[in-house]
Amino acid sequence: MNLKFIALIIVVVVIIASGFYVYAETQKPKSQQSSITVVDDLGRSVNVSLPVKRVVSMDPSDTQMMYAIGAGSLLVADTSFDWWPANSTLLPHVAMDSGVASVEQVVNMTPDLVLATTIQTSQIIDQLQNLSIPVLVFEPQNISNIYTDMMTLGKVTGHTSGATAEVNHMKSVISNVQTKIANYSKESLLYMMWPNPIYTAGPTSFIDNVITTAGGANIAENLSGPYPVISLEQVVADNPQTIIVDNNTGVSNMTYFTSGNQSQIWDNISAIKNDRLLIFNVTESNWMNEPGPLTIYAVQMVAQFLYPQAFE
């Protein structure tokens, strides 16, 4: 009697346990994959365990890409520089005013994946990798690089369709702009990141890619490096038809050119003579300087400034 009762309990336990086992097996993801290896913009092969549920972003452009592909809800922390979308500012911050993230704070967030740009030093990235926290470094050099980065991000976070949709959206906006401006002759442009000496966006920079995509002819095309200094001589010789000035340069209006101590020089530059000057505000500067989904606004903005007739 006693023995029968024990046997019954054992049978019931075995049945329930195997039931749980079968249930648990069916609940497992269908794919056999439990990890994925992707290559980031530094050419590093990074192995990420799936599924990714907690992501820390160490740069606004990474945050923006996450939200744009529909993976924003996976973010558990970002930076104090984040501003878009509005709810990204509500997350805890791991990278503060100095831009460099605190490894302790990142680890404290127990992330499955960390997103960074090259602003973070390699020591920080190595430290996190040594703690078995995968770090993907995204540093798009041009617009098509944003597409590949978004697709990579989509693959890792399980939002491939969201990434594809966002990339297609960006492509259609840009081709729409390019169709409109196709029939106009190219306007030459000086891009000023700093007025004295004149820091500009060189041919290998992301900004140059945006300018070129928007139909501008960057006068710094023959210089080397991403952010070279262009001499005032060169500016006078090239006589640009348009000038764009970034935010935070201290140049807030035309008077810098027309009544500064170099006004004799600037007064005769075509762009200043014809009032073809665009000075970015904070948002516009962010569009230009944070490669990601908002880059399409930068392209639109530059194209509209260069060819206002095309957008009437």
Place this chain on the structure above:
Amino acid sequence: MRFSNYLFTVFLVLLTVFNILVSLSIGPVHIPIQAILKNIYLYAFNKGPDWTITTILFYIRLPRIVLAVIIGMILGVSGLVIQTIFKNPLGDPYLTGVSSGAAVGAAIGFLVSPFLVPVLAFVFAMTAVGISFLISRSDGEVNTEMLILAGVSVSFLFSAVASYIIYLKVANLRGVIFWLLGGLYGATWTDDFWLFLALMVIFPLMVYFRRELDIMLMGDEQAKSLGVNTARVKTVVLLISSLITSLAVSVVGIIGFIGLVSPHIGRKIVGESHRFLVFVAPLIGANILLVSDTIARSTPQGEIPVGIITSFIGAPVLIYLLYRRRKI
């Protein structure tokens, strides 16, 4: 020896003129010599010169060349008197805290408005110098040994403040870093005018004190026994050299090495006496800075900070002179 010293001084003046002319024909935009001469003629006789070439030559290149000569002279002569008074071969014009003071001013300037940078750099440079002098005053006389230590301490303190502001607060790091490395990119005739005026006030004073400086090379006690008012000479010379260095730094940022190396090169050629040195050191400074700046602004990749070039040219020249002297 004396005759050859005269000759060398004249040679330096001619070299400076030659360098100015050569520099005028070199730049990121290539302008052939014929075009330059033709435009000088058209400009002089008001016959409708080419706007692009005229602007580049007379409003961009020439003011910059003149500025290089003036700043080189200022740094050369300041470095000379600092080395003499401190009896320290490592003395340079920034020893009393000028550069770090200016860096704090510039950092605050970049934070508030980039157009305030020169004014704030000058004010803070003089503040740092003032603090160094106050610390090292004893019995109404500047104690040079204390002044070196005070200068170093004040420099470190101001550098820390500058680094803090730049690291945490300044959004445009590029502007600050380029300023800290120094450069003559912003040269205008207005800058040239004011700095030339300052040089013309201060340089004759240095020439006036050249005999006192010679005597002070023998040591303070001996100088006093020969009737030199060492306290007065020291205070006046140090103050005016700090003042003019601050002015130079406020316009072009911190250009290193010229103030250190020009007096040494001069000494190796014309000897220790200030009779010639007070002319030779600034002229050497002018030529090193002019050549360096011409290279800095003419590289095909875009401008590079001039401080890199000054060290690259000045250091080998000094090493060569030291080596040659040793063999003789």
